[in-house]
Amino acid sequence: MQHKTTAxxxxxGLMIEGVTRxxxxxxxxxxxxxxxxxxxxxxVAVRGADLAEASPAQFMTWSSVFGMVEDAxxxxxxxxMVPGTPILRIGNIKDEAGNLKAxxxxxxxxxxxxxIQYNPETRRPVWHTxxxxxxxxxxxxxxxCRQAPPEGAETLxxxxxxxxxxxDAETKARLDELEAVCSLxxxxxxxxLYTPGYPLLNEEERAANPPNRVxxxxxxPVSGVPALYGLNSSTCAVVRKGEPIDPAGLDKWDLEGIxxxxxxxxxxxxxxxxxxxFTVKWSWQPGxxxxxxxxxxxxxxxxxxxxxxxxxxxxxxxxxxxxxKAA
Ligand SMILES: [Fe+2]
Numbered sequence: 140m141q142h143k144t145t146a147x148x149x150x151x152g153l154m155i156e157g158v159t160r161x162x163x164x165x166x167x168x169x170x171x172x173x174x175x176x177x178x179x180x181x182x183v184a185v186r187g188a189d190l191a192e193a194s195p196a197q198f199m200t201w202s203s204v205f206g207m208v209e210d211a212x213x214x215x216x217x218x219x220m221v222p223g224t225p226i227l228r229i230g231n232i233k234d235e236a237g238n239l240k241a242x243x244x245x246x247x248x249x250x251x252x253x254x255i256q257y258n259p260e261t262r263r264p265v266w267h268t269x270x271x272x273x274x275x276x277x278x279x280x281x282x283x284c285r286q287a288p289p290e291g292a293e294t295l296x297x298x299x300x301x302x303x304x305x306x307d308a309e310t311k312a313r314l315d316e317l318e319a320v321c322s323l324x325x326x327x328x329x330x331x332l333y334t335p336g337y338p339l340l341n342e343e344e345r346a347a348n349p350p351n352r353v354x355x356x357x358x359x360p361v362s363g364v365p366a367l368y369g370l371n372s373s374t375c376a377v378v379r380k381g382e383p384i385d386p387a388g389l390d391k392w393d394l395e396g397i398x399x400x401x402x403x404x405x406x407x408x409x410x411x412x413x414x415x416x417f418t419v420k421w422s423w424q425p426g427x428x429x430x431x432x433x434x435x436x437x438x439x440x441x442x443x444x445x446x447x448x449x450x451x452x453x454x455x456x457x458x459x460x461x462x463x464k465a466a
Contacts, residue, residue: 140155140171140175142155142156142157142158142162143155143156143157144156144175146179147182147184147419147421148298148416148417148418148419149301150179150180150298150301151179151180151182151296151298151300151301151417151419152179152180152182152183152184152296152298152419153175153176153179153182153183153184154183154184154185154186155172155175155183155184155185155186156186156187157186157187158185158186158187158189158190159187159189159190160189160190160192160193160197162185162187163185163190163193163197163200163201163428164197164200164201169201169204172185172204173204173205176205176430176432177359177361177362177432180298180300180301180432180435180436181279181300181359181431181432181433181434181435181436182296182298182419182429182430182431182432182436183429183430184421184427184428184429184430185201185427185428185429186424186426186427187426188426189426190283190426190427190428191285191425191426192426193283193426193428195221195223195224195226195453198226198281198283198428198453198455199224199225199226199455201281201428202281202430202455202457204430205278205279205281205430205432205457206277206278206279206457206458206459206460207457207458207459207460207463208225208455208456208457208458209225209277209455209456209457209458210225211225211456216242218234218238218239218240219239219240219241219242221453225455225456226453226454226455227242227453227454227455227456228240228241228242228451228452228453228454229241229242229243229450229451229452229453229454230242230243230286230449230450230451230452231243231445231449231450232286232449232450232451241451241452243445244440245442245445246292246440246441246442246443247263247264247441247442248290248291248441248442248443248444249264249291249293249420249441252415252420255295255413255415255418255420256410256413256414256415256418257409257410257412257413258410259406259407259409259410264295264413264439264440264441265372265439265440266295266297266370266409266412266413266437266438266439267370267371267372267437267438267439268299268368268369268370268371268433268436268437269371269433269438269456270371270373270433271319271321271351271353271368271369271370271371271373271374272321272322272323272325272326272348272350272351272373273323273351274351275458275459275462275463276351276353276433277433277456277457277458278432278433278434278457278458278459279430279431279432279433279434279456279457280430280431280433280454280455280456280457281428281429281430281431281454281455281457282294282427282428282429282452282453282454283426283427283428283452283453283454284423284424284425284426284427284428284451284452285425285451285452285453286425286449286450286451287423287424287425287450288443288444288447288448288449288450289448290443290444291441291442291443291444291448292423292440292441292442292443292450293420293421293422293423293441294420294421294423294429294438294439294440294441295413295418295419295420295421295438295439295440295441296418296419296421296431296436296437296438297412297413297417297418297419297436297437297438298417298418298419298435298436299366299367299368299412299417299435299436299437300359300364300365300366300435301416301417302366302367302408302411302412302417303356303365303366303367304365305416311356314355314356314367314404314405315355315356315365316379316380317354317355317356317377317378317379317380317404318352318353318354318355318369318377318378318379318380318381319352319353319354319355319368319369319370319374319376319377319402319405320350320351320352320374320375320376320377320378320384320392321350321351321352321353321369321371321373321374321375322348322349322350322351322373322375322389322392322393323340323348323373324339324340324344324345324348324350324393324394325350325373325375325392325393325396325398326371326372326373327339327340328393328394328395328396329372329396329398330372331396332396345393350375350384350389350393352378353368353369354368354369354380355367355368355369355377355404355405356368357369357434359432359434359435360434360459364435366434366435367405367408367412367437368434369405370402370405370406370409370437374398374402374405375392375393375398375399375402376388376392376398376399376401376402377399377401377402377404377405378401412437413437413439423452430457
């Protein structure tokens with residue numbers, strides 16, 4: 140690698156600086172960075188002033204180095220997408236009429252680095268793995284910064300590969316036998332409990348989105364390295380692999396939004412997984428492109444002063460090429 144590289148936290152995460160738009164379109168550079176991504180726990184950032192002018196097509200080309208770019212341009216999301224692309228805008232940018240042109244959720248700004256670690260009392264930051272309720276969960280995402288506030292809005296990453304490696308043999312053996320039950324209906328119901336009016340799945344949608352079961356310890360299909368997996372707001376229970384689920388349990392989780400106590404088997408590990416040994420705080424600069432692998436990392440967003448500052452991020456979701464073809 141001719142560029143300057145900096146490890147972000149030991150073997151987890153790598154920043155590559157001085158990257159240009161022609162680099163991200165160069166196949167040698169692409170292959171090299173793909174390998175670095177795998178070797179560094181599925182977290183790689185490219186930085187360079189030139190990248191702030193990247194076109195949507197260049198961002199899509201770069202993202203496809205890491206997986207198959209998902210083309211899920213839903214009509215309902217059109218005003219939040221970069222026109223004619225599957226790129227979702229995230230942030231607080233507005234059009235001339237003052238309407239939001241991006242997906243925006245108010246977050247809690249970090250007040251100190253100690254806040255990076257998951258706090259069981261506040262249940263923050265909201266550390267998670269994306270969309271494990273889907274039949275073929277996305278393998279990762281790529282974020283590209285267009286405008287960044289001078290402070291706040293960092294993205295936090297945790298290394299679930301080294302976190303698993305650091306567990307004692309007995310805990311590993313126990314977790315190896317388990318899988319997480321992840322349900323979109325449960326996720327939506329749970330959110331509706333503190334967001335009145337949040338839409339719930341109807342019966343038909345529930346039937347079309349049955350819970351997905353994912354291993355708590357996922358072996359990475361490329362590197363073969365195991366990592367902790369399967370925790371987010373859709374995780375409603377942890378069961379033994381293949382164990383049948385009582386439909387009454389499922390109804391309770393999905394219709395009442397009640398999470399089974401068994402989820403604590405993994406949630407109790409969150410303060411450990413998100414401690415300083417395993418985490419990275421990424422502070423964005425315009426142009427930055429960060430690719431992460433959902434199979435070896437967890438992430439969390441932090442807030443910023445959105446009354447004072449403007450933030451615009453572009454996001455693409457990555458699917459597994461093999462699974463996408465089979466589906
Ligand atoms: Fe996420």
